[in-house]
Amino acid sequence: MDPELEPDSDRNDAGFTLIELLVSIAVLSVLALGATLALPRGSTPATQDMALFQRQFEQMRQLAITGQSSRGLIIEPEGLRLASRQASNQVGQGGYDPALGQDQTWQISPRQQRWQGRVQFIPLHSQGSAAASSGRPDIQFLADGRSSAFRIRFAPRSGSIRQGHSGARQASCRSDGRTGLICDSS
Known part of the structure; x- marks a missing residue:
């Protein structure tokens, strides 16, 4: 028999092709993504x-320090x-700054970052905080790293905002205005 006409006995047809492996990996990836x-x-x-509050607190604190503006x-x-x-x-709109020789006003962003649950904000020093309706922020950051003293509590929409009155997980943050932000969840 001619060797060219003989069936190739050395050839192994029992494996997978590269295309078959790539298709099966792609299908498994899509299934894993859907399950996740x-x-x-x-x-x-x-x-x-x-977590949102912590990110924004640190970002605004750093901007105040690096930009040397409140x-x-x-x-x-x-x-x-x-x-x-x-x-x-x-x-007369926002307070006179003798260093600059001019008045200062607060520019408030129109964009609101929405809460997922309920939030309760408690200022700790009445002199250092003013209501947002007066055009001043609830938490102010100074160029030297200090901030307003406060406590803030986070709870799910369905639960009570007071600690200990709900079985749902709650979280809170506080600051004395000098030592930074302290957060915990219960």
Whole structure:
């Protein structure tokens, strides 16, 4: 028999082709992604809100220090807004700054970052905080790193905001204005 006409006995047809392996990996990847998206999130609304607040608190504190200008956070029931202190040509609107020789006003961001749950803000010093309706932020950050003293509590929408009155996970943060932010969840 001619060797070219003989069936190739050395050839092994028992394996997979590269294309078959790539297709099976792609299918498994899509299934794994679908299963991951179907699982519930690992964190509660209270811990998500606390993480959002921590990020914004540190970001505004760092901006105040590096930019050498006051920054602020306005805490509202629906979410939080960012604020920065700007020089104003109109006398009497935001407080006179003798170093600059001009008045200062707060520029409040129109964008609100929404809470997932409920939030309760408690200022700790009445002299150092003013209501957002007065045009001043609830938490003010100074260029030297200090901030307003406060306590803030985070809870799910369905639970009670007071600690110990709900079985749902709650979180809280506090600051004395000098030592930074201290957060915990229960």
